[in-house]
Amino acid sequence: MITLRGLTKRFGGTTAVDDLTVDIAPGRVTGFLGPNGAGKSTTMRMVLGLDRPTAGEALVDGRPYRALRHPLHEVGALLDATGIHPARSGRAHLRAMARSNGIPPRRVDEVLGLAGLDGRAADKPGRSLSLGMAQRLGIAGALLGDPPVLLFDEPVNGLDPDGVRWIRRLTRALAAEGRTVLVSSHLMSEMEQTADQLIVIGRGRLIADAPVAELIAASAAASVLVRGPQPVALAALGERLTAEGATVTPHGADGLTVSGAAADRVGDVAYELGVRMHELTPMTGSLEQAFMELTADSVEYAGGTVGSEAR
Ligand SMILES: Nc1ncnc2c1ncn2[C@@H]1O[C@H](COP(=O)(O)OP(=O)(O)OP(=O)(O)O)[C@@H](O)[C@H]1O
Numbered sequence: 225m226i227t228l229r230g231l232t233k234r235f236g237g238t239t240a241v242d243d244l245t246v247d248i249a250p251g252r253v254t255g256f257l258g259p260n261g262a263g264k265s266t267t268m269r270m271v272l273g274l275d276r277p278t279a280g281e282a283l284v285d286g287r288p289y290r291a292l293r294h295p296l297h298e299v300g301a302l303l304d305a306t307g308i309h310p311a312r313s314g315r316a317h318l319r320a321m322a323r324s325n326g327i328p329p330r331r332v333d334e335v336l337g338l339a340g341l342d343g344r345a346a347d348k349p350g351r352s353l354s355l356g357m358a359q360r361l362g363i364a365g366a367l368l369g370d371p372p373v374l375l376f377d378e379p380v381n382g383l384d385p386d387g388v389r390w391i392r393r394l395t396r397a398l399a400a401e402g403r404t405v406l407v408s409s410h411l412m413s414e415m416e417q418t419a420d421q422l423i424v425i426g427r428g429r430l431i432a433d434a435p436v437a438e439l440i441a442a443s444a445a446a447s448v449l450v451r452g453p454q455p456v457a458l459a460a461l462g463e464r465l466t467a468e469g470a471t472v473t474p475h476g477a478d479g480l481t482v483s484g485a486a487a488d489r490v491g492d493v494a495y496e497l498g499v500r501m502h503e504l505t506p507m508t509g510s511l512e513q514a515f516m517e518l519t520a521d522s523v524e525y526a527g528g529t530v531g532s533e534a535r
Pocket residue numbers: 235238239240258259260261262263264265266267410
C-alpha cells in the first residue's frame with residue numbers, strides 16, 4: 225500500500241505536486257496518468273525518498289521511505305532507466321546492487337530472466353544498451369528484492385510492441401500476486417489496457433481516482449455527435465441543451481458534440497425545435513476521451529466550450 229497525505233512539493237515558484245491525498249491499494253494495477261509536467265515523476269520521487277515533500281507525507285506500508293529497514297525488499301522502482309554506468313554491463317550493475325543489499329547472486333539471473341534479457345544483452349556495456357533494453361534492466365533492478373510495492377515511471381518508453389505487451393502482462397501478474405503496482409503514463413490507451421484503477425492528476429492536483437471502467441463509462445454515456453445543415457438552428461439546439469445542463473462543443477463546421485445528455489434527449493429537443501439533422505451518433509467512450517475531458521482545465525491548449533455563442 226502506498227499512502228499519500230496532503231503531499232505537496234514546490235520548486236521555487238512552481239507547485240509540482242499540490243496537496244495530493246490518495247491510497248494506492250495492493251492487488252491491482254493503478255495507472256498514474258497526467259499531461260506532461262503534471263507532477264507524476266515528482267510524486268514517485270517523494271515516495272522513494274529522492275525528493276523531500278514541502279508538506280504532507282508519502283508512505284510505503286505506513287512508513288516514510290527513510291524509515292524502511294530493507295528498502296529494496298519493500299519497494300522497487302523504475303524511474304530513469306538511462307542511469308546505468310556506460311562501461312558496466314547490466315549483469316554487473318545488478319550484481320553490485322544485490323551485493324550491497326545482501327541479495328544472493330542467483331537472484332540476479334532470475335530477474336534478468338523475468339525481464340526477458342538473455343545472456344548476451346545482460347553482458348553488454350551500459351553505453352550500448354537500447355532504451356528498450358535499459359527499461360528492461362531497470363525493471364529487473366526493481367524486482368531484485370522481490371518487493372511488495374512497485375513503482376514504474378513510464379515503463380513502456382522505448383519498448384517495441386512486444387515489449388509493451390510484456391509490460392502489460394508483467395504488471396498484471398505482479399498485481400495478481402497481491403503487490404501494489406503504480407504505473408505512470410501519459411498514454412491513455414496503454415492505461416486502458418493495463419490498469420484497474422486510475423489516478424489522474426493535472427498541475428499537481430488530483431483530478432480523478434476511480435476504476436478505469438467507471439471513467440470510460442462516464443465518458444461513454446455522455447457524448448453525442450450532432451450534425452446538421454442549419455448553423456443557426458444548430459446553435460439554438462446547443463443553447464437549449466446547455467440550458468439543460470449539457471456541455472456543448474463545436475465539431476467541425478456543421479456539428480456539435482454534446483456531453484451530459486443522452487442521444488434520445490438530443491433527438492427529441494432537435495425535433496421540438498424543428499432542427500434538421502444529418503447525423504445523431506452516440507460516441508463510443510474511450511479512456512482517451514475521458515482523459516481529455518478530465519484534464520481539459522489543466523493543459524494550456526484546452527479548447528473552450530460553446531454555450532450561447534454556439535454556431
Ligand atoms: N528539480 C526540479 N526543479 C524545478 N522544477 C522541477 C523539478 N522537477 C520537476 N519540476 C517541475 O515540476 C513540475 C512537475 O514535473 P514532473 O516531472 O513531476 O511531471 P510529470 O508529470 O512526471 O511530467 P512528464 O510526463 O513530462 O515526465 C514541472 O513543472 C517541472 O518542470
